[in-house]
Amino acid sequence: MSSSKSQKIKPQTLRGFRDFLPDQMMAREHLIDIARSVYRSYGFAPIDTPALEYAEVLLGKGGEESDKQVFRFTDQGDRDVAMRFDLTVPLARFAAQYVQELGVPFRRYHIAPVWRGERPARGRFREFMQCDFDTIGTTSNSADIETLFVINDLLEKIGIERFTIRVNNRRVLNGLLEKHDLLPHTVSILRALDKLDKIGREAVIAEMVERTGIDPQRAGRVLDMAELKGTPEEVLAVLDGMLAGSQTGELGLANLRELFSAVNSCGIPKERISLDVAIARGLDYYTGTIYETLLGDLPEIGSVCSGGRYDNLAELFTSQQLPGVGASLGLDRMLAAMEELGMTQKATTPAPVLVTMFDASHINEYLAMGRALRKSGIGAEVYPEAKGIGKQMKYADKKGFRLALIAGADEFSQGVWQIRNLKEGNQLAVPASEIIPQIQSLLK
RNA sequence: GUGGCUAUAGCUCAGUUGGUUAGAGCGCCAGAUUGUGGUUCUGGAAGUCGCCGGUUCAAAUCCGGUUAGCCACCCCA
Numbered sequence: 001m002s003s004s005k006s007q008k009i010k011p012q013t014l015r016g017f018r019d020f021l022p023d024q025m026m027a028r029e030h031l032i033d034i035a036r037s038v039y040r041s042y043g044f045a046p047i048d049t050p051a052l053e054y055a056e057v058l059l060g061k062g063g064e065e066s067d068k069q070v071f072r073f074t075d076q077g078d079r080d081v082a083m084r085f086d087l088t089v090p091l092a093r094f095a096a097q098y099v100q101e102l103g104v105p106f107r108r109y110h111i112a113p114v115w116r117g118e119r120p121a122r123g124r125f126r127e128f129m130q131c132d133f134d135t136i137g138t139t140s141n142s143a144d145i146e147t148l149f150v151i152n153d154l155l156e157k158i159g160i161e162r163f164t165i166r167v168n169n170r171r172v173l174n175g176l177l178e179k180h181d182l183l184p185h186t187v188s189i190l191r192a193l194d195k196l197d198k199i200g201r202e203a204v205i206a207e208m209v210e211r212t213g214i215d216p217q218r219a220g221r222v223l224d225m226a227e228l229k230g231t232p233e234e235v236l237a238v239l240d241g242m243l244a245g246s247q248t249g250e251l252g253l254a255n256l257r258e259l260f261s262a263v264n265s266c267g268i269p270k271e272r273i274s275l276d277v278a279i280a281r282g283l284d285y286y287t288g289t290i291y292e293t294l295l296g297d298l299p300e301i302g303s304v305c306s307g308g309r310y311d312n313l314a315e316l317f318t319s320q321q322l323p324g325v326g327a328s329l330g331l332d333r334m335l336a337a338m339e340e341l342g343m344t345q346k347a348t349t350p351a352p353v354l355v356t357m358f359d360a361s362h363i364n365e366y367l368a369m370g371r372a373l374r375k376s377g378i379g380a381e382v383y384p385e386a387k388g389i390g391k392q393m394k395y396a397d398k399k400g401f402r403l404a405l406i407a408g409a410d411e412f413s414q415g416v417w418q419i420r421n422l423k424e425g426n427q428l429a430v431p432a433s434e435i436i437p438q439i440q441s442l443l444k
Numbered sequence: 445g446u447g448g449c450u451a452u453a454g455c456u457c458a459g460u461u462g463g464u465u466a467g468a469g470c471g472c473c474a475g476a477u478u479g480u481g482g483u484u485c486u487g488g489a490a491g492u493c494g495c496c497g498g499u500u501c502a503a504a505u506c507c508g509g510u511u512a513g514c515c516a517c518c519c520c521a
Contacts, residue, residue, distance in 0.1 A: 010495085022452065069519085070447080118519070119445075128521065176479060306521080330521040358479075393481035422481070
């Protein structure tokens, strides 16, 4: 290989694929840590599945449109393979394969990248992270309610102060469509309905009429119900009358009523959970409760955590019935929102303490101090070169270290270290034996 | 996948009707400051103007293609 300029390979990433620098990665890992701990606190266990699957396992599950987005190719062994485009289809395959040994109900979380060959746009990439959690093998509404609780705890732990989890139930929508003889048009109608917030009542009616050929009056009646406003109790009362006689609709209402009752008695702030008959979620496979989560300070960014209940996850892989309910945190969207809300920190070091290297002849003391700090659970970086102390302080400042430890000939002869507080701009000399407790209290 | 906009230093962007050696701010590196960061001052490095081709005496500038990004639609996290 020549080192001439013209032969250098251009460093570049593929369309829709991204690199993450330390500050971005710190924020990502922080969010993932929170998701992990909340999921675990409800008993969800981690799993992972391969990025690559047989194409037949993945394809044909989300309609033609999503098949077109799948990265698919023939591998070196002439197999027809595809990269996973979500975590739900792999879960279906996984569940069908292992349900015998796992038993039900089974709760898993899966935090992993997925790939879609669609056109990238703002907040949309060809490789992105999903943070799914699902409870499968039970039809109990209790699992639906706990799914809501998980979403609530997740947002709370992330530090979002104002958010709304909008809840609806597909059965309620189906009951309504049933009463208006619109069941054959379910997919088109719900897809149009889902855009209500974005495009408004008239445009939704127009789209329904255009896509299904129904007359505007009937479309309007769907909207009348979808636009119901008020407390969950008020909306439920109106729906009760509207859906009377529809078994499906009444079942959906009963589940919603139970859910809101649990919200009230389990200490979830009432104002965070709304009953919104207009949300439908695009995915065809939802059959019961559906959720989406909007940020109070940035609703226009869209749902940051959505999900719902499905009747039979694994029917394509096994004859065993596997109903389930779950949701997914949109990590990239959440991060974009946090960035816009100024919630991300700027530090690019994961360690709070920098041990400066003042005098290279004492290298062992500096290295030993680093080890001592880490042994006490304090992250510490030892500056690798005995450069000017000003330079090292500059580095500490830029990287966002909270404390810097400094010791030269004077300190070593007195048996002390200087602890410099970068934020406050002050420092104190501390005997070597008291360094650790002193730092621990400073970092509190 | 369809339509539109854009691409100049690490980042944000100037760059006149095509004209000689392409600029600024921020950042980066060094020095002022060989025992102390954030402020300030001084200096420095860094661009074959996304890439390929065409028109022209001459292209960052005009044209075509290509790659990437942004916006809308579609769909979705």
